[in-house]
Amino acid sequence: MSKINVSKEEILQYHAAFPAGKIGTCVTKPLSTPRDVVMAYTPGVGTVCEEIMAVSEQVYKYTGKSNLVGVISNGTAVLGYGHIGPLAAKPVMEAKAMILKRFAGVDAFDIEIDATTPEDVIKVVKAIAPTFGALNLEDIKAPECFQIEQELIAQLDIPVMHDDQHATAIVASAALLNALLIANKDLAKVRITFSGAGAGAIATAKLLIALGANPSHIIMCDRKGVIRADRAELDPLKAPFATDHSVHTLHDAVVDADVFIGLSSGNVLMPESVSKMANNPIVFGLANPFPEIAYQTVMDVRKDVIFATGRGDYPNQANNLIAFPYIFRGALDVHASTINGAMQQAAVQAIQALAQEDIPVLVRKYYGETMSFGKEYILPKPMDPRLLSTVSTAVAQAAIASGVAKKSISDWDAYRQELVRRVGH
Known part of the structure; x- marks a missing residue:
């Protein structure tokens, strides 16, 4: 295999081209007629809420939770750079989300959090966990990452993996x-x-x-x-x-x-x-x-x-x-x-x-x-x-x-x- 050569300028342009970054969102159901609006939003969406209120597991049937991963980092151990913070970590988390979608058809949101102590990270992640079907913890430094992963696994009923x-x-x-x-x-x-x-x-x-x-x-x-x-x-x-x-x-x-x-x-x-x-x-x-x-x-x-x-x-x-x-x-x-x-x-x-x-x-x-x-x-x-x-x-x-x-x-x-x-x- 010959070495793949790309320049710094090519890499930066790849990321900067409109729309900037590597991921976005898309709608998965029709939304082009008044009837579609009634089905997707009010009053139709209330019917779905009632189904989930009655049986919580129905959330997997009627929402994107069953195919949604949260890619979460606090930027404390990014690649070989170390603690570079949540903003500089965002391109990596976007890449993870992009890879999940492109190679496995898994939807993903990248979430960079401004929290460094295990207690704060656990509290934030636990609070947003209902959105997701699984959580991919990423670029969180040791030894905090061990405690964070173990406690989230114990407290949540969805897969949590520190990648x-x-x-x-x-x-x-x-x-x-x-x-x-x-x-x-x-x-x-x-x-x-x-x-x-x-x-x-x-x-x-x-x-x-x-x-x-x-x-x-x-x-x-x-x-x-x-x-x-x-x-x-x-x-x-x-x-x-x-x-x-x-x-x-x-x-x-x-x-x-x-x-x-x-x-x-x-x-x-x-x-x-x-x-x-x-x-x-x-x-x-x-x-x-x-x-x-x-x-x-x-x-x-x-x-x-x-x-x-x-x-x-x-x-x-x-x-x-x-x-x-x-x-x-x-x-x-x-x-x-x-x-x-x-x-x-x-x-x-x-x-x-x-x-x-x-x-x-x-x-x-x-x-x-x-x-x-x-x-x-x-x-x-x-x-x-x-x-x-x-x-x-x-x-x-x-x-x-x-x-x-x-x-x-x-x-x-x-x-x-x-x-x-x-x-x-």
Whole structure:
């Protein structure tokens, strides 16, 4: 795949072209005659209000709640920029809403809130939750994000997912399972080093352990270095990943490691460190927009490496955009009350398996005719139309099987076909 080049001017013009931004709203019912006005507004709308007053679940039948996600951020941990505030976070939230609609047919509102304490964020989000069928928390810094997500899950009866934690973990896990298959390595035996100990890293480590990784083979580093068991004032969120191994720095932790997973900040991994990793190393530099180590630097140092970034202009984009639209799609379609571990693992397995299948002509058109499952293709591409029916179905099935769905689906072939019709793939 050749590198995709776009200039700063092109990016700014793309966003500034009228109407500015990336999302808008549209009406979904006719509103062109006096009769339509009577049906849509007063007095007709009162009939619908009465139905919902009588049976609250009817809100899913008669309003857009069943297909509406709130993309919510306070701008405290945006991409690799950190705390840039709700205004500067808005372009990212618009992009999330745009992706939900384009790839999964899910309507979404981006909501940027001027609140930073967990208590304030929880209060605001809980107050607006009745509008939505699900909530996508986004770019909220650790450790506050853990408390915010956990309390909202406990207090609300709709799916709440912090995308930076769980969608990131799902994609990284699927990518790693395929990379290990290509490198002929066993998840239970490999040594894994994390750069970063925030929301994405902790969620990814937990999911990998659930999938079979050995906790004693995981070393996690934060800004202070290796998270060690003898560290004074050990953060309780990081404590499960504290190690007794005789390593203190990121460089120490990478030596002889099979896997490096970067969910931290750009350019923190030295090429000398990569050169000392085990044979056929797997390096995921997932910080955005600048990975922990540059693509060309890795390629110059190790010819046997399997390398992924979060960017779309290099091979192996391990980005949560190939997961979160379809997780929400599947959860919404069965009126799930939460997004649980079973649904997350189902998404991992669906994404992993899809990359191993024959690649559609449309995907080859966008990304290259010679592409095939291997070192430079370990994940489906974002433009792959199969993600919608494959991942959404897996998530919906897992929700039903695990008992968190309020609605059942009996004809899965018809459901897959309906998904395609909705989005036009």
